[in-house]
Amino acid sequence: MTDIALNTTHGPSRNWGKLALRWLLFTLLGIFALFYLMPLFVMVTTSLKSLEEIRTGSLVAFPREVTFEAWRTAWSGACTGIQCEGLRPYFWNSVILAIPAVAISTILGAINGYVIAQWKFKGANLIFSLMLFGCFIPFQVVLLPMARMLGIMGIAGTIPGLIFVHVIYGIGFTTLFFRNYYVSIPQELVKAAKVDGAGFFRIFWSIFLPLSLPIIVVTVIWQFTQIWNDFLFGVSFSQAGTQPITVALNNIVNSTTGVKEYNVDMAAAIIAALPTLLVYVVAGKYFIRGLTAGSVKG
Amino acid sequence: MTEWLERHIPKMVLAPSFIAILVFVYGFIAWTAWVSLTRSRLLPKYEIDGLIQYERLFASPRFDTAMMNLFIFGTLFIIISMVLGLLIAILLDQKIRTEGVLRTIYLYPMALSMIVTGTAWKWIMNPGLGIEKMVRDWGFENFSFNWVVDPDMAIYAVVIAGVWQASGFVMALFLAGLRSVDGEIIKAAQVDGIPSWRIYSAIIIPSMAPIFLSAFIVLAHLAIKSFDLVIALTGGGPGYATDLPATYMYAMAFSRGDIGQAASSAMVMMAVVFAIIVPYLYSELRTKHD
Numbered sequence: 001m002t003d004i005a006l007n008t009t010h011g012p013s014r015n016w017g018k019l020a021l022r023w024l025l026f027t028l029l030g031i032f033a034l035f036y037l038m039p040l041f042v043m044v045t046t047s048l049k050s051l052e053e054i055r056t057g058s059l060v061a062f063p064r065e066v067t068f069e070a071w072r073t074a075w076s077g078a079c080t081g082i083q084c085e086g087l088r089p090y091f092w093n094s095v096i097l098a099i100p101a102v103a104i105s106t107i108l109g110a111i112n113g114y115v116i117a118q119w120k121f122k123g124a125n126l127i128f129s130l131m132l133f134g135c136f137i138p139f140q141v142v143l144l145p146m147a148r149m150l151g152i153m154g155i156a157g158t159i160p161g162l163i164f165v166h167v168i169y170g171i172g173f174t175t176l177f178f179r180n181y182y183v184s185i186p187q188e189l190v191k192a193a194k195v196d197g198a199g200f201f202r203i204f205w206s207i208f209l210p211l212s213l214p215i216i217v218v219t220v221i222w223q224f225t226q227i228w229n230d231f232l233f234g235v236s237f238s239q240a241g242t243q244p245i246t247v248a249l250n251n252i253v254n255s256t257t258g259v260k261e262y263n264v265d266m267a268a269a270i271i272a273a274l275p276t277l278l279v280y281v282v283a284g285k286y287f288i289r290g291l292t293a294g295s296v297k298g
Numbered sequence: 299m300t301e302w303l304e305r306h307i308p309k310m311v312l313a314p315s316f317i318a319i320l321v322f323v324y325g326f327i328a329w330t331a332w333v334s335l336t337r338s339r340l341l342p343k344y345e346i347d348g349l350i351q352y353e354r355l356f357a358s359p360r361f362d363t364a365m366m367n368l369f370i371f372g373t374l375f376i377i378i379s380m381v382l383g384l385l386i387a388i389l390l391d392q393k394i395r396t397e398g399v400l401r402t403i404y405l406y407p408m409a410l411s412m413i414v415t416g417t418a419w420k421w422i423m424n425p426g427l428g429i430e431k432m433v434r435d436w437g438f439e440n441f442s443f444n445w446v447v448d449p450d451m452a453i454y455a456v457v458i459a460g461v462w463q464a465s466g467f468v469m470a471l472f473l474a475g476l477r478s479v480d481g482e483i484i485k486a487a488q489v490d491g492i493p494s495w496r497i498y499s500a501i502i503i504p505s506m507a508p509i510f511l512s513a514f515i516v517l518a519h520l521a522i523k524s525f526d527l528v529i530a531l532t533g534g535g536p537g538y539a540t541d542l543p544a545t546y547m548y549a550m551a552f553s554r555g556d557i558g559q560a561a562s563s564a565m566v567m568m569a570v571v572f573a574i575i576v577p578y579l580y581s582e583l584r585t586k587h588d
Contacts, residue, residue, distance in 0.1 A: 029389055033403045036466060039418040040406075046421065059422065059432040112315050119308035127316050129579075134323040136575045138523055140547045140564040142326040144333065144342075144557060149322075168322045171315050200307045229411035231526035236552065246413045250530055253417050262421055269417040273410050280409035284402060288470055291408065 047071060047267035054262055070263035074271055078264050080251035083240070087271050090248035094228055097159050097244055101166040102223045108167070109174020109219060110212065114204050116175065117182035118190050128179065135172040142169075143236050150237060157239035165237055166227050173226075174219050177290070181215040182208065214286070221283055222290035225276050245272045327568065334561035342557050351562035361563060364541040367453050368570075371542065372521040374457045375464070379517055380510070382461065383468025388498060390469070391476045401473070404466035412463065416530025419459040420446060449539035452532050456524075456540055459531055464520060468513050475509035476502060511578065518574050522567060543567045 042059060047070050049063040057064070076086040116128050146165060147156070155161035185208070193203045234244040243251075249272045253265045280287050334351050336343045355361050386404060390397055407415065422428050425444035433441040445455040479502050487497050525544035532540040534549070541549075543563055551560035 025389055025392055025394075029386075029394065029400055032386055032389075033400060036403050036407060036462070039415075039422060039462065042422055043418050054427065058435055059428055108315055111311055115308045115312045121309060124312075127312065130324070131315070131319050133579065134319050136519065136571060136579070137323060137327065138544070138564070138567040138571050140525075140544055140560075141330050141568045142322065143547075143564070144551055144560060145326040145329040146322070147551075148342075149326075168318055171319065175315070199304060200311075225409060229413075231411065231413050231529070232548075235529075236548075246411050246526070249411075249417065250413050253420070253530065254533065262424075262427065265417060266421060269414045273414045276409045276411070277406065280406055281402075284405075287409065288405065291467060292471060292474060 043266045043270055047074075047263050047270060049263055051259070051261060051263060070261065070267040071271075073261070073264045074252070074267035078252045078261075078268060079255050080243075080248045081240070081255060087245060087248055087252070087268055089241075090243055090245045091271065093159060093242060094245040097162050097166070098224055098227045101163045101170065101227050102220055104163070105167045105170035105174045105223055106216065106219050108171050109176075110178045110209075110216070111204065112171065112175040113178025113180075113182050114208055116179045118185070118187060118208075119200070128175070131172045131175050133172075134169070135176065139169065139232055143232075147236065157237065157242060159238075159242050162233060162237055162242070162244070165233050166230070169233075170223055170226065174223065177215055177219045177222070178212070181212070185211065217283065217286045218290045221279055221286050224279060225287070225290075228276050330561045330564055333557060334565045336558060338557040338561070340555040340557070351558040352566075355559060355562045355566065358559075360538050360541060361543070361546055363538060364543045364546045364563075365566075367540060368522065368542050370453055371457055371460070371524070372518065374454070375460045375521050376514060376517040378457065378461045379465040379468050380513055382465040383513065384472050384503075386465070386469045387472035387476055390473055401470070404469055406466070407463045408467045410463065412524070412526035413530045415459050415463045416527050419455070419462070420531050423455055423458075446532055447536055449536045452536060452540045456528055456531055460521070460524065460527055463527070464517060468517065471509055471513050471516075472506070475506040479505050515574065515578050519571065522571055522574075543570075 038060075045061070045063055046054060046059075048066045048068070049057065050065065050067055050069070053064060074087055076088050077084060078086045080090070112131075116124050150156040150161045150164070153161070153164075155164065189207060190203055193207060198206070228244075229246060230244065231246040231250070234247045235250075238244065238247060249268050252268050332344070332346070333342050335346045335348065337345070337347050337350060390400060394400065423443065423446045424430075425447055428443075430441060430443040433443070445451040445458075483501060484497060487501060492500075523544065524542060525548065528534055528540050528542055528545050534541045534545045538546075543566060547560050547563040547567065550556045550563060
């Protein structure tokens with residue numbers, strides 16, 4: 001912890017300067033807060049206005065008359081191309097896509113991390129480096145062969161296909177998270193357990209897993225955010241009916257038929273953002289930990 | 299037999315993931331690299347035919363624009379996010395009672411999909427109804443802010459949205475860095491009467507060099523991968539004024555049916571990432587093993 005409030009030089013004449021500085025500080029912080037909050041504010045207020053009010057009123061004004069019509073349309077009536085079922089089916093696509101993809105990649109990451117951190121064998125570090133490197137590649141470089149591979153496997157354009165893709169390209173990160181967590185657990189623990197006759201899986205199950213709650217939370221949040229917010233894989237490997245919510249949102253916003261309904265666009269954007277925002281608000285601490293862990297190395 | 303099994307279980311457990319990475323990362327990179335050397339169009343061909351795709355790529359004005367945009371966007375996005383992130387981190391480091399709330403506000407954009415960010419900013423910067431109209435309604439009749447539809451300015455609109463999304467995250471990195479500086483040195487400097495701006499510029503910031511590097515790597519990585527943001531905000535337009543290599547690659551692969559161009563542009567993206575990441579990873583792994 002550093003202890004560095006704006007340096008104080010004593011004496012009553014300095015107090016005014018200090019106070020002014022303090023005000024300046026809060027003003028600046030307030031302006032920045034407004035900059036970050038403004039888009040959210042505009043999204044929410046726009047989504048609650050009628051189109052008429054949007055055309056006549058100001059961007060940053062509160063709605064004169066609150067209407068949830070746009071939300072209803074966004075959820076169950078907006079057109080994504082030729083279909084007009086709103087975001088609802090795509091929201092559920094994203095849910096049934098994210099749950100297994102997050103679960104499988106987290107489980108694989110845990111077991112991989114456990115091996116790499118605690119059961120070192122010759123070449124384990126090389127394997128880890130290769131996996132780590134896989135986190136950094138621009139996914140464009142695997143899009144074409146993956147599209148063909150999914151076709152060969154018979155899961156092109158399906159949700160299982162998307163789950164498969166997210167699991168494969170999520171393993172690197174989840175392994176990294178668990179490896180870095182398990183590496184700080186003393187190896188004597190495994191040795192002692194082995195002497196007591198416990199095997200590989202028993203040690204994982206009874207010793208490591210119970211210690212893992214924080215890193216499981218971090219990994220699940222990280223993976224959920226990544227997968228829910230993904231657009232590139234979604235748009236490349238889905239077809240009409242299996243698209244995740246980000247793709248549907250983009251289709252609603254960019255659909256060229258009919259009147260542009262900005263209030264519906266904003267309601268749809270908020271719906272698409274809600275799950276990850278909720279996770280952020282509820283578990284912000286773990287979210288930030290994942291971000292910094294994943295970024296200092298990822 | 300059971301002893302053999304016991305000894306090899308760790309390897310067997312790791313094997314599926316390892317094989318998956320080998321095939322789906324390294325094998326696929328090799329496939330893309332191979333195809334980038336062929337005359338593939340709608341369907342992949344496997345006869346190697348030299349650097350024809352790369353010649354086409356670098357002769358293409360559209361890809362030229364995409365690379366230029368990546369350079370403009372990347373540079374501004376990285377510099378502005380870093381400056382803003384560092385500034386806010388220092389301001390937040392002044393014993394602010396509401397720090398927790400403010401931090402939450404500054405960082406929440408990072409939880410959003412870039413599609414959401416793009417959608418929101420597209421609306422805010424809408425020339426007819428967004429900021430432009432708002433300021434005109436305030437009485438500034440000649441005010442103009444139509445960056446999203448102006449081919450010369452659209453890429454800067456992408457920068458604004460990108461900075462909004464990522465700068466809070468840089469702030470969090472820097473704030474953690476500021477907090478990890480040795481408090482004793484700072485106390486000593488304070489006792490010596492050194493003003494705080496000097497303490498920051500001469501002691502704290504120089505000691506955060508590794509965090510600057512991390513932030514740079516993350517931001518550069520985000521910039522190269524930026525695809526969704528452009529798609530949602532400008533769709534690559536007007537025309538192809540805001541194309542990035544990522545959107546170029548996607549257009550070639552999925553709408554133009556030009557696999558050769560898609561593969562070669564993907565390899566160029568890969569090369570850019572390599573140039574930035576490999577030295578970093580190398581130094582990281584080396585210091586770990588020593």
